[in-house]
Amino acid sequence: MRWFLFILFYIFVDIYAFQSIKTITKNQWFYGVYILISLLLLAGIIYEISLRGSEKMMEPPRMYVFGIFLAVFVPKLLLVIFMFGEDIVRFFVGIFMKFSGSEKAFYMPSRRKFVSTVALGIAAIPFASLIYGMVKGKYDYRVLKYALEFEDLPEAFDGYTLTQISDIHSGSFDNHEKVEYAINLVNEQQSDAILFTGDLVNNVADELNNWKELFSTLKARDGVFSVLGNHDYGDYVSWKNRSEQGENLDRLKNSQREMGWQLLLNENKYLERNGEKIALVGVENWGAGGFKKAGDLDKACEGIESSDFKILMSHDPSHWQEKVKTDDRNFHLTLSGHTHGMQFGIEIPGLIKWSPVKYRYKNWAGIYEEFGRYINVNRGFGYLGYPGRVGIWPEITVIQLKKKRNTV
Known part of the structure; x- marks a missing residue:
């Protein structure tokens, strides 16, 4: 019908x-x-x-x-x-x-x-x-840079830089040269850490096979860290049984480790510098509106103090809106992706920022702040569905953490 x-x-x-x-x-x-x-x-x-x-x-x-x-x-x-x-x-x-x-x-x-x-x-x-x-548009990579100030940022991390990429969707790529250019662009930022916020594949781990060697060249002083996105679980393809789907997810996890990425599965890791530290927290996918809710903030925060400076990696920005921004543990900065900015919109800095996805997600692209806490929603590295981008270009985000100084 x-x-x-x-x-x-x-x-x-x-x-x-x-x-x-x-x-x-x-x-x-x-x-x-x-x-x-x-x-x-x-x-x-x-x-x-x-x-x-x-x-x-x-x-x-x-x-x-x-x-x-x-x-x-x-x-x-x-x-x-x-x-x-x-x-x-x-x-x-x-x-x-x-x-x-x-x-x-x-x-x-x-x-x-x-x-x-x-x-x-x-x-x-x-x-x-x-x-x-x-x-052209789907490989028109842009480097967007931000500086965020925090009063309680440890002194040793003043000037610390993070490069965030998200939503690679490796099963969609059809031009190795263009993707290699983008990976080189990420490395050229020479950030202290590279953070990938989910959706490495469209559906199955084998999509990564032709790209593992290239993605393994991503390097940063403190390492490359990642979390899972909703597409990484293989929920959008038919499987013979749960066991087969589980094996697919295990292959994807192992591939990330083989690439030298540190996959955070509802867990955390301290980044240390000159005797001081900040907590990097990674949760599995948690999304509103019917998306998988495997993210567990309580489990991910085990072993860290509420007073620690915290950076949270969570694929879906609805998690921040629904749960994270009001959490008493104070996640200073959350990094997400998922929306792709719908791969279509109009952005003229200082004048207009619009995409149809804004009617589905309150936080859909760029930096947002509420209650003194920040989220960056990366517009995505790859593409899905429509094999292109119009007005919302593939993004590499560089965020510099700054110690807020009291001025008289």
Whole structure:
């Protein structure tokens, strides 16, 4: 039933959008190409989601089908808005003409070529943007730097730097050279610690096989630390039994250790410098709204003092909003990812910061502060679903911890 409704909606949008094409040109060959592309896209998306959807596997070829579908269908939705708006105007003009005596019978004026031309011009913007996002945007890495001040930061850690990456989604990558460039960019920051906040794969540990050697080159003075994200557990793919899924997770954990990463599974580690220390706390995934809740703050904090300066790694920012920011143990800085900034939005520093994901997550990209406690939501290193990024670019975050000085 759902596919029947989807096909009806698709056909309605397609026919309506086609009206703008007919207004612009009478070329029958152009009409044929339009109809052929529409049918191929409909067949492709039905095949990928209906026939292969039970596995929910997000492999690069499949993602490109989805990406091309978006690049073509979203502009058509814009065309429908313009055409429908014009039809409303035409309808009321027809009524006015009839009752004013200008016409004996109700007659709707024909569509105007100018409106269709404007509609097609505006629709070309998302089409070009979505194509650019797939070709260039997904590997357009940005280094974002922040300095955060804390009154109770140990003196020895004044100037300590952290590089955060998140949401690698290694099963999506299709360009080793671009990813290698990004890994080199991370190392060039020469931070004291590198922190990875979850979603190393899309679904299965084997996705990491072609990337282990590259990711093992990540180096920092105090080490590379990681936690698990919701995709790392293999919950979005079918397994023969729980044991098979458990073995997959074990392989992923072991792979991280083989890469030299220190995986924190509801546990903590002290980072020490000149006799002083700060606590690095890592929890497993905890997410609101039906996501896995394996994170255990109590277990993760065993052995540390409430007065310790604490950095928490927790994949899903809803954890901070729901549990962490008001916790009496005072987690000074939380590092999360998960949202990807929806891989689509508009960001102009100082002017606008918007993405549709803001309506789902209060904390979705960048630094937020409440009660004197901070969270950084990394926009993600990789991509998932739509194989690209538009306006929300892949991110490498560098955070410098500063001792707040009292000024007179």
